[in-house]
Amino acid sequence: MTTKHRRRPRVTGENGEAAGPSRGAQGGKPSLKRSRTSGRSWRSPLLWGIFAVIVAVSGIFLFWGYPGGEVMEVLASQQETLRHKFYAVPCSQDYGNHKQFTGCTPLKCGRAVTDAVITQEEARRMLRIAEAGLSLGGSDGGASILDLHSGALSMGRNFVNMYRYYGEQMKEIVTEEDFQLYRDVRQRIQQEITRTFDLDAASLYLTKPTFFSRMNSSEAKTTHDEYWHPHIDKVTYGSFDYTSLLYLSDYSKDFGGGRFIFIDEKTNSTVEPRLGRLSFFTSGSENLHRVEKVSWGTRYAITISFTCNPDHSIVDPTWT
Numbered sequence: 001m002t003t004k005h006r007r008r009p010r011v012t013g014e015n016g017e018a019a020g021p022s023r024g025a026q027g028g029k030p031s032l033k034r035s036r037t038s039g040r041s042w043r044s045p046l047l048w049g050i051f052a053v054i055v056a057v058s059g060i061f062l063f064w065g066y067p068g069g070e071v072m073e074v075l076a077s078q079q080e081t082l083r084h085k086f087y088a089v090p091c092s093q094d095y096g097n098h099k100q101f102t103g104c105t106p107l108k109c110g111r112a113v114t115d116a117v118i119t120q121e122e123a124r125r126m127l128r129i130a131e132a133g134l135s136l137g138g139s140d141g142g143a144s145i146l147d148l149h150s151g152a153l154s155m156g157r158n159f160v161n162m163y164r165y166y167g168e169q170m171k172e173i174v175t176e177e178d179f180q181l182y183r184d185v186r187q188r189i190q191q192e193i194t195r196t197f198d199l200d201a202a203s204l205y206l207t208k209p210t211f212f213s214r215m216n217s218s219e220a221k222t223t224h225d226e227y228w229h230p231h232i233d234k235v236t237y238g239s240f241d242y243t244s245l246l247y248l249s250d251y252s253k254d255f256g257g258g259r260f261i262f263i264d265e266k267t268n269s270t271v272e273p274r275l276g277r278l279s280f281f282t283s284g285s286e287n288l289h290r291v292e293k294v295s296w297g298t299r300y301a302i303t304i305s306f307t308c309n310p311d312h313s314i315v316d317p318t319w320t
């Protein structure tokens, strides 16, 4: 609490003038009448009750944050290094509307965040791939993607196939070692998901799209730039059962805004991006989420997702 709150309340008179010992109309002796009244209100239990409620509510908002009118809990702060944080949520009915795969279709749902699966050095190398690839194109608006599998690269208001557009030149931008790194990272993420959700390792497959993303505060030019809408990955991408996000830059150092937000009934919870931070979750409506608008700087991440349906599986990208 600041000293401001401790200051004696200023009681004002009917016309808004500060109340204090008032003087008679003729400038005679000061009358104590008004000051006695203010003394009584100062000691009033009702006023103290209201004051206590205001202080308590401000405390709650200070603790949870109060951006944009939402009550926020921090699931993973940028400053902390997390080994493995898991937050269970009841599974939605969504999985029942799809074909079931034993050993894979989520029976246990939730969200996990860990800084211990991908090293900072690996994340830095992944960031270099993203920066180099995206430097060849980029959206006119605030969100650009680069998909190593399909070759999709944001370009102005559209996408191009960078492998076709740049041909052999691409081999200087994305090397075989980069693809090797991507495979290692993807494998380790997949193992972590398998372990966390008790899955049969052979029944979980990589699926599309997987993409690097670059977000900034530029004004959106097309709907592809509007990355901030609440959504359910299983609905948006169809094949996803488990979504993973690997962050390649740091919240509040490299960019402002841009926090990942799980939207729940009563409170929302945020994951603050951090270089090398892995966040993964079941992709159904139990994990409705959005990304805050980036207010300054540039935010990089990669989305790598998995499916239980072998018909939707894809293989790792490679030059060979």
Ligand SMILES: O=C(O)CCC(=O)C(=O)O
Binding pocket: 213, 233, 245, 260, 289, 290, 291, 301, 303
């Ligand atoms: O970049 C993020 O934090 C999340 C992006 C996202 O929600 C998505 O790609 O579906």
Ligand SMILES: [Fe+2]
Binding pocket: 231, 232, 233, 289
């Ligand atoms: Fe998403």
